[in-house]
Amino acid sequence: MVQLSSWSNFFVIIGSAAGALIGLQFVVIALLSSIRAQTAARGARAYATPTIVFFSTVLLTAGTLSMPNQTRGRVGVELLVIGVAGAIYVSQLGRHIRRVEGYTADRGDWLWFQILPLAAFLGLSTSGAVMWSRPGAALDITGVGALLLLFVGVHNAWDGAVYMVVNPPGSRGD
Helix, strand or coil, X not given: CCCCHHHHHHHHHHHHHHXXXXXXXXXXXXXXXXXXXXXXXXHHHHHHHHHHHHHHHHHHHHXXXXXXXXXXXXXXXXXXXXXXXXXHHHHHHHHHXXXXXXXXXXXXHHHHXXXXXXXXXXXXXXXXXXXXXXXXXXXXXXXXXXXXXXXXXXXXXXXXXXXXXXXXXXXXXX
């Protein structure tokens, strides 16, 4: 069995935060959908959807590691799958970012939507791979990766909200 008891509060806190932030993101998107034109659909796919994916990954990781009776092998496989799936998702995300009309991604966008999330997902897959030999280190890496995805999601949600306020409907042809 993996000794997750010392991590239980951590995963409850970040899982709860991720769940609450997913809900807030849905509220914001629902409110903005009534005032934004359909031309914003590509921007939402490139910028809003990844934020939900990042929050959902934190929630999935916290939920997975909070399940009782986990074995070291099962936790390792779960983290490996989550990390690899996320790394593939982030790798494909760049194509959507390049297709957004009326907005060109800057260095900050690439950092917060590609580089940092990719680092977090690679960390999760690494933690899955080392779970068999070094479970303590693997859980440390998992905690850092999940926390990084949570903060990336918070940053990106805030960045998106500020962008919508600064660029109201009609200011860019919406």
